[in-house]
Amino acid sequence: MKDKPLILISNDDGYHAKGINSLIDMLRGMGDIIVCAPESARSGYSCAFSTTPLSLKHRRHEDCDGCSIDVWSCSGTPVDCLKMAYAKVCPRKADIVLSGINHGDNASTNAHYSGTVGVVIEGALKGIPSIAFSLCDYDDDADFSHMEPLVKQLVTKVLNEGLPEYVCLNVNVPKGGSDEVRVCRMARGHWRNEVETQHHPGNGKPLYWMCGYYQNDEPDAEDTDAWALAHGFTAITPLTADMTAKWEFKV
């Protein structure tokens, strides 16, 4: 590990969220920290980037134990934030990319929709070891403090050892924390009753909301992240940014 690593952080809940600020606090003194996160909540943004012009604002600077903390916000998506920080803010290639801590779970196939996970896919595509952290608690005032030992342990380990090319980690922690960590695969499942209809209070026209509930298609599979979380374990799911299916297709 470098004496003073450069830690690049983003999220999808916005730069003001308690989760990202808890993460910053946990890492004080471990390296120079650059945060570039959305101006407002950007949940469900996946790996989306913007085709419209974006703004970037410096929000605060702090010196802490010989390390600096700089917080920026960007008007774009989580992936825009990472691209922006990489191109316009970081003095050199970051040693690690962190995302979160997300308010709410990003396990199973829901990782596809997650802006939190989008950030670490982008980090992996840029060749930077990347970890996404999520806590299964959607409360704006959720308590993240119990995650500090896990966060420090994983960040130190990944700074020291790196990750294989194109691999990133998706870490999900049960509400209230857990004593045991499991390395998992992505659980398979799908959404039911996804679209809820309401009517506009003024003109009465139908409006549709993405809602519903997630059904785990393999609830008994003990090697999955969804199973681990349902049974009180922290789930670490290594994800790959190489989506090629290992399957021989004959035209």
Added chain:
Amino acid sequence: MKDKPLILISNDDGYHAKGINSLIDMLRGMGDIIVCAPESARSGYSCAFSTTPLSLKHRRHEDCDGCSIDVWSCSGTPVDCLKMAYAKVCPRKADIVLSGINHGDNASTNAHYSGTVGVVIEGALKGIPSIAFSLCDYDDDADFSHMEPLVKQLVTKVLNEGLPEYVCLNVNVPKGGSDEVRVCRMARGHWRNEVETQHHPGNGKPLYWMCGYYQNDEPDAEDTDAWALAHGFTAITPLTADMTAKWEFKV
């Protein structure tokens, strides 16, 4: 293959785009067609879904060779469109999901950002065999007609044989077409000079655009989609919606 399969189509260029309308025309008479596509261009939306309320509009109905064509538009993302059609429009589970034909290439790691590919990831998560079609021509008036034999062949084959669970196809065709098809893996590469700065013409404040150029990190790898396209071949890249990395992580 069923006598009259149900074909569900979306894209990220919008329901009015030439590419999706060319695709509809190629499939006339092959089954009942339901289109649900964005109201306007939604490039770069990946697997994003909306947390805001959406509208849905029926645009046209047509009867053709004993089959029906119904075109809907939705104010949301490409993935919203698929979820909306699945929940609110389709009379039963579709037999196949198609996306595109996209105006422009969606090969290599750029598949992560693509709304066209987002649609087929969503299709695969729903257990529906899904194919994304893209032509390496960004022109609004691009000529898609040479793709008709390939589209018909692949749609027929996948309707007959299906695809493995969680696997979808990402098909990219060189501008002007090609005589040979290659089954490929996703090329690895990354964006350079991603952020371009301009200044607001009124207030002079900086504005940032996602731009740059894509660098293929393995230009000589003949098994990749980027290589195939660069050498005039059509590239079929089977993608998996299971992002689990095949790598043993020890905590």
